[in-house]
Amino acid sequence: MDPILKINNLQTHFFTKAGILKAVDGVSFEIGAGEIVGLVGESGSGKSITGFSVMGLVDPPGKIIDGSINFKGQDLSALSNNQMQGFRGNRIAMIFQDPMMTLNPVLRIETQMIEAIQAHDGSISREDARIRSRDTLGLVGISSPDERLRAYPHQFSGGMRQRVSIAIAMLNRPDLIIADEPTTALDVTIQGQVISEMQKLCRETQTALLWITHDLAVVAGIADRVCVMYAGRIVEQGSVANIIANPMHPYTQGLMGSVPSQNRRGKPLQQINGMVPSMLNLPAGCAFQNRCNHANEKCSKIQPDITQLADRRQVRCFNVPAGQQV
Amino acid sequence: MTAFILRRSLQSIVVLFIMSLIVFVGVNLVGDPVDMLINPEADQAEIDRVIRDLGLDRPVSEQYWYFVLNAFQGDLGRSFIFGEPALKLIVQRMPATMELALVSLLMAVVFGIPLGIYAGLKPTSKISKTIMAGSILGFSMPTFWVGIILIMFFSVHLGWLPSTGRGDVDTFFGVTSSVFTLDGLSHIFLPAFNLALFKLSSVIRLARAGTREVILQDYIKFARAKGLAESRVVRIHLLKNIMIPVITIIGLEFGSLIAFSTVTETVFAWPGMGKLIIDSIYNLDRPVVVAYLMIIVVIFVMLNLIVDILYSVLDPRVRIKGVS
Numbered sequence: 001m002d003p004i005l006k007i008n009n010l011q012t013h014f015f016t017k018a019g020i021l022k023a024v025d026g027v028s029f030e031i032g033a034g035e036i037v038g039l040v041g042e043s044g045s046g047k048s049i050t051g052f053s054v055m056g057l058v059d060p061p062g063k064i065i066d067g068s069i070n071f072k073g074q075d076l077s078a079l080s081n082n083q084m085q086g087f088r089g090n091r092i093a094m095i096f097q098d099p100m101m102t103l104n105p106v107l108r109i110e111t112q113m114i115e116a117i118q119a120h121d122g123s124i125s126r127e128d129a130r131i132r133s134r135d136t137l138g139l140v141g142i143s144s145p146d147e148r149l150r151a152y153p154h155q156f157s158g159g160m161r162q163r164v165s166i167a168i169a170m171l172n173r174p175d176l177i178i179a180d181e182p183t184t185a186l187d188v189t190i191q192g193q194v195i196s197e198m199q200k201l202c203r204e205t206q207t208a209l210l211w212i213t214h215d216l217a218v219v220a221g222i223a224d225r226v227c228v229m230y231a232g233r234i235v236e237q238g239s240v241a242n243i244i245a246n247p248m249h250p251y252t253q254g255l256m257g258s259v260p261s262q263n264r265r266g267k268p269l270q271q272i273n274g275m276v277p278s279m280l281n282l283p284a285g286c287a288f289q290n291r292c293n294h295a296n297e298k299c300s301k302i303q304p305d306i307t308q309l310a311d312r313r314q315v316r317c318f319n320v321p322a323g324q325q326v
Numbered sequence: 327m328t329a330f331i332l333r334r335s336l337q338s339i340v341v342l343f344i345m346s347l348i349v350f351v352g353v354n355l356v357g358d359p360v361d362m363l364i365n366p367e368a369d370q371a372e373i374d375r376v377i378r379d380l381g382l383d384r385p386v387s388e389q390y391w392y393f394v395l396n397a398f399q400g401d402l403g404r405s406f407i408f409g410e411p412a413l414k415l416i417v418q419r420m421p422a423t424m425e426l427a428l429v430s431l432l433m434a435v436v437f438g439i440p441l442g443i444y445a446g447l448k449p450t451s452k453i454s455k456t457i458m459a460g461s462i463l464g465f466s467m468p469t470f471w472v473g474i475i476l477i478m479f480f481s482v483h484l485g486w487l488p489s490t491g492r493g494d495v496d497t498f499f500g501v502t503s504s505v506f507t508l509d510g511l512s513h514i515f516l517p518a519f520n521l522a523l524f525k526l527s528s529v530i531r532l533a534r535a536g537t538r539e540v541i542l543q544d545y546i547k548f549a550r551a552k553g554l555a556e557s558r559v560v561r562i563h564l565l566k567n568i569m570i571p572v573i574t575i576i577g578l579e580f581g582s583l584i585a586f587s588t589v590t591e592t593v594f595a596w597p598g599m600g601k602l603i604i605d606s607i608y609n610l611d612r613p614v615v616v617a618y619l620m621i622i623v624v625i626f627v628m629l630n631l632i633v634d635i636l637y638s639v640l641d642p643r644v645r646i647k648g649v650s
């Protein structure tokens with residue numbers, strides 16, 4: 001698969017009064033056309049900022065200071081805001097975490113959908129845009145879409161609103177959708193529905209999907225490949241099957257251990273000790289060292305580099321089992 | 327909706343009744359209008375006659391009872407000074423005050439909202455800081471003083487604009503106003519600006535605070551993520567949301583614009599209700615004072631109702647239902 005998005009050494013830093021916060025610190029990964037990639041990490045690990053960097057929507061004092069975001073042969077990080085505007089919502093769309101907050105409460109659904117179409121197609125008539133909006137609402141499983149177009153967001157439930165957001169993201173048939181924890185605010189049954197529908201829609205339309213979440217279980221259900229982020233860096237990436245079966249980075253192992261599962265019934269859940277270090281004051285060497293059971297003196301001095309393994313797998317740790325390295 | 331308006335009207339009548347009681351007792355506590363009205367050389371028989379004619383010899387409770395009876399027939403008493411119905415005197419001067427208040431309100435909104443949004447969008451820029459410093463001045467400088475300074479500068483020093491009075495009026499679509507003539511506009515500019523200054527400052531601060539809050543909302547970011555132009559994000563997504571608090575204040579402040587235009591009207595000798603009430607207070611012309619205050623209460627009550635209805639237009643979440 002030819003990658004449609006290729007992020008290389010992305011550095012997005014926040015210049016705060018307390019110091020420079022490296023929210024995204026040298027992130028590199030690829031997404032192939034129609035591929036679903038999960039970006040997993042704790043709150044504050046930089047996964048959402050990675051998504052916003054691709055969209056060109058990092059709020060000040062944040063700034064992309066280095067690296068490239070190559071989207072279908074064009075470096076998005078070099079584009080002006082006006083040029084980016086043509087990509088946003090058109091070739092790359094985004095879905096946000098909280099469906100209660102993402103739709104403007106004072107505008108009708110149709111207004112919010114039609115404007116998204118007309119922003120990228122000056123020649124389309126309002127009526128045509130309305131028809132496309134209605135069809136897309138139907139596509140994401142909203143019944144009687146004609147009536148629903150006239151409604152306001154508060155007349156929808158949370159799950160329905162998230163479907164509307166998904167419909168808005170799909171309006172212009174983007175090549176890539178960035179979904180920032182789109183199911184976190186939904187209850188579990190709705191979560192399952194939304195996930196399987198997103199998966200189906202993306203497969204049908206050959207849309208690539210970057211699914212940002214803190215929930216490994218969700219990623220296991222939807223993604224082809226996974227990137228695990230910790231403190232602004234990707235610590236491990238590979239196919240879902242490989243990572244679930246054989247997590248190599250101690251952080252991934254910890255995450256896997258803290259997911260309740262049938263296999264370990266009756267045993268206490270493992271937990272990762274300690275807390276995420278302050279992003280303003282990261283230790284020298286590996287950011288995970290003070291929570292890691294395998295940390296040694298080397299880890300506290302030198303920042304581990306990425307180790308390339310078979311199957312496009314990467315781990316950022318010194319303690320990769322011998323024999324796996326390429 | 328009908329039930330809502332009906333219930334609000336009933337509430338308004340209660341408010342009016344309580345207000346009339348307070349006002350009526352209040353004006354009867356201060357001064358003796360007879361001293362103001364009568365020739366100092368008049369004899370006791372003359373004084374007694376005037377007191378009897380004005381009905382001031384009766385107890386306050388009885389005076390109030392007759393006031394209420396007459397009020398139900400649309401009669402709010404006769405002016406002691408002019409001998410004309412108080413309501414007529416006030417209504418005659420109402421258009422001038424309304425016109426002044428409307429022009430001020432327009433100035434406050436037309437300048438205040440864009441300035442406030444700008445200050446909210448670019449909080450650190452020099453221009454924004456200047457706007458905000460200016461709004462503090464607008465808040466804190468006394469109206470009468472600003473009025474005098476405006477006259478000093480624009481009328482006396484530069485000689486650009488007339489200092490007092492209302493200009494020529496013209497009738498347009500059945501509305502008679504001085505804003506339809508050039509002379510009228512030149513006369514209204516200074517007093518309207520003077521009156522608008524305080525409201526302008528509050529609209530700026532409200533629009534700025536609203537912008538600072540709304541701009542951080544997810545739906546603004548989502549609107550940008552849809553690829554909308556920044557101008558549409560501000561004009562549609564932001565503006566409609568910040569208008570809710572702004573409308574409240576504009577609506578309520580419009581009442582106070584009318585009620586407290588007295589200072590500006592006095593400084594600029596604007597022939598409106600405000601000047602009338604000040605003169606009437608000086609002369610202890612009780613019926614006019616009472617009638618004026620009653621009318622102001624009605625205006626406030628009406629404005630509150632209009633604001634509530636406007637809310638529902640702006641914010642679909644508070645659409646008024648018949649049952650609520």
